[in-house]
Amino acid sequence: MINRVEELKEAALSAAAAAGDEAALEDVRVAYLGRKGRLTEVLSNLGGVPAAERPAIGQAGNRAKQEIGAAIAERAGFLSDSRLEALAETEAIDITFPAPPLRRGHAHVLSQVRRQLEVIFERIGYSVEEGPEIETDWYNFEALNLPKGHASRDVQDSFFLDPGEETVLRTHTSNVQIRGMERIGQPPIYIVAPGRVYRRENLDATHLAGFMQLEGLAVDQGLTVGDLKGTLLYLVQSLFGPQRQVRMRPHHFGYTEPSFEFDTICGRCLGKGCRSCGQEGWLETGGCGMVHPQVLRNGGIDPERYTGYAWGFGIERIAMLEYDVEDLRLFYENDLRFNRQF
Ligand SMILES: [Zn+2]
Secondary structure: OHHHHHHHHHHHHHHHHHOOOHHHHHHHHHHHHOOOOHHHHHHHOOOOOOHHHHHHHHHHHHHHHHHHHHHHHHHHHHHHHHHHHHHHHHOOOOOOOOOOOOOOOOOOHHHHHHHHHHHHHHOOOOEEOOOOOEEEHHHHOHHHOOOOOOHHHHHOOOOEOOOOOOEEEOOOOOHHHHHHHHHHOOOOEEEEEEEEEEOOOOOEOOEOOEEEEEEEEEEEOOOOHHHHHHHHHHHHHHHHOOOOOEEEEEEEEOOEEEEEEEEEEOOOOOOOOOHHHOOOOEEEEEEEEEEOHHHHHHOOOOOOOOEEEEEEEEHHHHHHHHHOOOOOOHHHHOOHHHHOOO
């Protein structure tokens, strides 16, 4: 019986020494020391062995288990080391290999367009002026020649913040006209005022309750409608290219006289009419006009000495024209598949 134990031990030791990898070594452990392993089996069947011999066999069996366990552990260490050495040989990191590209964030398309517009006007001497989004009735309406009860107020359905309707979320960036004149003082005044505005609109593909505008104001000696049109032409051609023309249509705003809406010629058909411009040939872009004398007076400027012109448009509108986006809401849904295109 002892011989049988010794035989199994020798067989296990040579099998362990011959195991080529960690899986083969595990097979050896299971085959000899596992619950149904050969050595385990022999040692658990000592029924036919005379009682006097059992302790000796038990001791021999335990020694054999220890030796086999130690041999397996040693072999495992060796196999693990050589596996790592082999890895180091074959899979060394090549530090000259290009890294996978990093996906970096970037400014939202509306921020890009806003900045683009600011730069276009800064290039011809305009400075960027900021104004508050929570505004008094005076700066948002009254000083702009829109007294209480004026028809233009109904058009601009407003979010008032108090029952007396003295404080309002500004309905346009035109509040910066008066604030700009007050801050700068006497002309020349050449400013653009980008920012958020708020209106009670029913939301659809072309209307939002909160959006961005860019206001422009020039006040100087001898400014005319020709200067206004030249400025708008410069804007449109800077944005969309030299073949794009501007047209002005008479309109009415309380704070400009005369007032116009201005259109950009369609980039697809150059005025002939196509599906993208609804056969019009022109795309609505914004509103503009010569600053009303009363508005100059409200800003502390003498309308006998100076004239001014102003314009305003939606920054989203420009982004839609620039990138052929058909639904305004896409700019605010923050779907990364949309945002990443710009
Ligand atoms: Zn067209």
